[in-house]
Amino acid sequence: MTTAYRFSFGPWNIHTGADPFGPEVRPAIAFGRKVKLCRELGFQAMQFHDDDAVPEPEKKTPAQLEKAAVEVRKILEAEGLAAEFVAPRLWENPLGIDGGYTANDPAVRHWAIERSKKAIDIARGLGTKLMVLWLAREGTYIRESKNALDSHKYLLAAINAMLEYDKEIEIAIEPKPNEPTDHAYIPTIGHALALASQAADPSRVGGLIETAHALLAGLDPSDEMAFALSLGKLWSVHLNDQNGLKFDEDKSFGMANLRAAYNQVRILELAGYAESGRYIGLDVKALRTQKAGADLRHLTNSRQLFLALVEKVRTFDRKLEQQCVADRDYEALEMAVIAHLMGLK
Ligand code: 3MF
Numbered sequence: 645m646t647t648a649y650r651f652s653f654g655p656w657n658i659h660t661g662a663d664p665f666g667p668e669v670r671p672a673i674a675f676g677r678k679v680k681l682c683r684e685l686g687f688q689a690m691q692f693h694d695d696d697a698v699p700e701p702e703k704k705t706p707a708q709l710e711k712a713a714v715e716v717r718k719i720l721e722a723e724g725l726a727a728e729f730v731a732p733r734l735w736e737n738p739l740g741i742d743g744g745y746t747a748n749d750p751a752v753r754h755w756a757i758e759r760s761k762k763a764i765d766i767a768r769g770l771g772t773k774l775m776v777l778w779l780a781r782e783g784t785y786i787r788e789s790k791n792a793l794d795s796h797k798y799l800l801a802a803i804n805a806m807l808e809y810d811k812e813i814e815i816a817i818e819p820k821p822n823e824p825t826d827h828a829y830i831p832t833i834g835h836a837l838a839l840a841s842q843a844a845d846p847s848r849v850g851g852l853i854e855t856a857h858a859l860l861a862g863l864d865p866s867d868e869m870a871f872a873l874s875l876g877k878l879w880s881v882h883l884n885d886q887n888g889l890k891f892d893e894d895k896s897f898g899m900a901n902l903r904a905a906y907n908q909v910r911i912l913e914l915a916g917y918a919e920s921g922r923y924i925g926l927d928v929k930a931l932r933t934q935k936a937g938a939d940l941r942h943l944t945n946s947r948q949l950f951l952a953l954v955e956k957v958r959t960f961d962r963k964l965e966q967q968c969v970a971d972r973d974y975e976a977l978e979m980a981v982i983a984h985l986m987g988l989k
C-alpha cells in the first residue's frame with residue numbers, strides 16, 4: 645500500500661477567535677495543552693513562529709535561543725512529535741510596521757535579518773532545517789512609498805544572509821498576494837521560485853503553498869502546487885479554504901471549494917508527496933462563532949476531509965478517465981468526477 649500522510653499545524657491554529665473588529669471570544673489554550681492536542685488529534689508535527697517557541701528572541705543570544713528551543717523540542721518529543729519549520733515573525737514587531745526586509749530604513753532591514761538569524765538559532769534547537777518566510781508586510785499600501793526594484797534586491801539579500809548564516813537550513817517562501825498590505829511582493833509561487841533561482845544557493849530555496857493565498861491571487865491552488873512539484877520545490881503546504889476574494893478566511897480544507905480540494909489532493913497523490921516525507925500542514929482557523937470546548941473541529945474535519953479525498957482520488961475510475969480524455973469528452977469526465985465525489989451511481 646501507499647505511504648501514510650503526515651500532518652502538522654501551528655499553535656496559531658488553535659486560537660482565541662479575536663478578529664480585527666472584535667474581542668477574543670474563547671479562552672487562550674496553553675502551549676503545553678496544544679502540544680498534547682496535536683498528538684491526540686492525529687498530527688505528527690508542529691509548525692512554529694520563532695516566538696511561538698522562544699519568547700522575546702531579540703533579548704537572547706544564539707546560545708540561549710538554541711538552549712530554550714531544545715527544551716521545547718523535549719516537550720514535543722515526549723508526545724512523539726517533531727517541529728516542521730520555524731518562521732521569523734517580523735510582522736508583530738513595531739519596528740517592522742513598513743516591512744522588515746524591504747523597509748526603507750537600513751537599520752530596520754538590518755534588524756529583520758538579525759531577527760531571522762535568531763529564528764534559525766531556534767530552528768537548530770528544535771531540530772528542523774526548514775525555515776518558512778511568509779513575507780507579511782513586505783509590500784506596500786501606497787505604491788510610491790517604496791522602490792519596488794530595490795525591494796526585490798533586498799529580499800534576495802535577506803535570503804542570502806540566512807543561507808550564509810547556516811549552511812544546513814532550507815527556506816520555503818510562502819507567497820500571498822495581499823493582506824495585511826494592499827499589494828505584497830512575491831504574490832505567487834512563480835514569483836517565489838524565480839527569486840529562489842537567483843539565490844546564492846538555489847537548491848536550498850523552495851516554497852510553501854497555501855490554498856487560500858493562491859485563491860486570493862485568482863489562481864488554481866492545484867496548478868500552483870503542480871508548478872512547484874514539477875520543479876521539486878514544494879516543501880510544505882498550508883491546506884485550507886477560502887470563499888472567493890475576501891479577507892484571508894483560513895476556512896477548513898474543502899469546505900468552500902470541494903472540487904478544488906479534490907484536485908489539490910489529486911496533484912499531491914500524482915506527485916507522490918506523501919513519499920517525499922513532507923508534511924500536510926493545515927493552516928485553518930476555528931470560526932469566530934464556534935464555542936469554546938468545540939473549537940478543534942476545524943483541524944479534525946480538515947484532516948478527515950483530506951484523507952477522504954485521498955480515497956476518492958485513489959478510487960476514481962482511471963480507465964474511464966483515459967477513455968474520456970482519448971474521446972475528448974470532457975463533459976463526461978467532469979460529470980464522472982462530480983458523481984464520484986457525490987457518491988452517485
Ligand atoms: C498568513 C499565514 C501565516 C503563515 C505563518 C507561517 C499566520 O496568511 O498564512 O499564518 O502561514 O506565518 O509562515
Ligand code: MG
Nearest residue numbers: 818854882927
Ligand atoms: Mg499560511
